[in-house]
Amino acid sequence: MCRVLIIGELINGSRTVVKQAVVEHDETVIRDLAVQQVEAGADYIDVNISVGQGDKEAEDMVWAIKLIEEVTTVPLAVDSANLQVMEAGLRARKNTVLVNSVSAEKHRMEPFLDLCAEYNAAAAALPIKDSGIPPAPEERLEICQLLAEKARDRNIPVENMYFDPLVLPLGVDTYNSYAAIETIKKLKKTIPGVKTTAGISNVSYGLPGRKLLNQVFLVLCMQAGLDGAILDPTDQGLMAAVKTTEVLLNKDKMCMNYLQAYRKGLLNN
Amino acid sequence: MYQKISLAVQEGEIEEVDQLTIKSLEKGNDPLDVLNNALMSGIEIVGQKFADGELFIPExxxxxxxxxxxxxxxxxxxxxxxxxxxxxxxxxxxxxxVHDLGKNLVKMMLTANGYEVIDMGVNVSAEEFAGAVRGHNPDVVGMSALITTTMLEMSKTIEYIKTQGLHNGSLKILVGGAPVTEKFAKEIGADLYADDAIEAARILREIL
Structure with a gap:
């Protein structure tokens, strides 16, 4: 019955506008991106400030989090592969928080899960091990099961673990989108109470007609049991697809959200 | 005949390229000539069309x-x-x-430009890179990193290749990946930097 959790992806150091804002400490850009995403319906704001200035990253993370918390109380997804940066972010924030992300890579699994337990944080968990990303859904499920077990050892509630099936570009191999959808199905079937999340726009990388691909992919993932999506909430067409799918999957009693979106003119896309 | 082969390459007709190449050899054409004036001229157009946004990755x-x-x-x-x-x-x-998308795109573009690419995969240690340089004696060793934390591994790997005495003669070191900048590439002692796969092919064509 739950709505899909929207994790707004726009504050990411790999985007030129954000990269520049982080390097120049432009406060307005970060604040505006947070506000725009909240207004568009984001339930979480992802914060990734990795722009390749190594030793300054922890400082930059704290800087960005403080700015975002000035304008919103929406939960944050602290996004870093660096343990020190992650910890600095978890310590600095006041809002509810999600660790983005944990994986089964040796240097990452235990320390990141320890942080989740220590700071009572939810986590996005990726089926990546030292040898890479296995293509087969069965193997991805196995890694997720290992991560779930390690989380249980630390008394992290299963509903705080958002497993990401890993979405790789369709253009490189058409098996990739199928593998992601199958992994979601297997996760929901095998680990009771587990949550799932996925980065939607990866699927269309390098192909024309990206918006439509993203929309249809999102619908297929939701049908497979997706609980959260990392996406651009200001993409009106994509958000319209979310709301329409929610009502069709009986996740929007009496069509309330759907009708509200209609009145706001958000479905005309 | 050469034009037909070139077109078949541009259309990705694997079977047709195979058959036409056989025919061309049977007719007594010089193999090197077939390579350069049929196959390579076809793939060059493909590379150009991809750079222009006319062709897409799967094509x-x-x-x-x-x-x-x-x-x-x-x-x-x-x-x-x-x-x-x-x-x-x-x-x-x-x-x-373990990010291999960018690396695979570079591999694709270089292959499409007629280079022989030996792919070491992901999570490749400095020792493994050095071993591959020793074993394959390549003209270029290319490294990719997608996380800011693993950019530092690039620096370590280059350092190691140099201390092993392998960065001599003609070997060039190429680096790239989303967080990698030209400035960083210079700082860690790489010879070449490319912003994306198309750029990588363009830069290598200038020197090789």
Whole structure:
């Protein structure tokens, strides 16, 4: 019955506008991106400030989090592969928080899960091990099961673990989108109470007609049991697809959200 | 005939390239000539069309496979010193990093430009890179990193290749990946930096 959790992806150091804002400490850009995403319906704001200035990253993370918390109380997804940066972010924030992300890579699994337990944080968990990303859904499920077990050892509630099936570009191999959808199905079937999340726009990388691909992919993932999506909430067409799918999957009693979106003119896309 | 082969490469017609290459050899054409004036001229157009946004990744992958089918046919007929490839490249994603999309795109573009690419995969340690340089004796070793933390592995790997005495003579070190900048590449002692796969092919074509 739950709505899909929207994790707004726009504050990411790999985007030129954000990269520049982080390097120049432009406060307005970060604040505006947070506000725009909240207004568009984001339930979480992802914060990734990795722009390749190594030793300054922890400082930059704290800087960005403080700015975002000035304008919103929406939960944050602290996004870093660096343990020190992650910890600095978890310590600095006041809002509810999600660790983005944990994986089964040796240097990452235990320390990141320890942080989740220590700071009572939810986590996005990726089926990546030292040898890479296995293509087969069965193997991805196995890694997720290992991560779930390690989380249980630390008394992290299963509903705080958002497993990401890993979405790789369709253009490189058409098996990739199928593998992601199958992994979601297997996760929901095998680990009771587990949550799932996925980065939607990866699927269309390098192909024309990206918006439509993203929309249809999102619908297929939701049908497979997706609980959260990392996406651009200001993409009106994509958000319209979310709301329409929610009502069709009986996740929007009496069509309330759907009708509200209609009145706001958000479905005309 | 050459035009037909070139077109078949551009259309990614694997079987057709294979058959036409056989026919061309049967007619007595010089294998090296077929390589340069049919297969390579076709793939060059593919690379250009991809750079112009006219062709997309899956199409380029098909074309690269078609090119390979032709090269495989020609190979037994080429003389020892007639290497069918423009140059040899060892490529991989550095230690503790398992992102391979960018690396695979570079591999695709280089293959599509007639380079022989030896792919070491992901999470490749400094020792493994050095071993591959020793074993394959490539013209270029290319490293990819997608996380800011693993960019530092690039620095370590370059350092290691240098201390092993392998960065001598003609070996060039190429780096790239989303967080990598030209400035960073210079700082860690790389010879070449590319912003994306298309750029990587363009830069290598200037020197090899």
């Amino acid at each position: 380029v992958m098909m074309c690269a496979q078609a090119l390979q089918a032709g090269i495989d046919r020609l190979n037994p007929f080429l003389k020892q010193d007639e290497n069918p490839h423009r140059a040899k490249i060892v490529i991989g994603t550095v230690a503790n990093d």
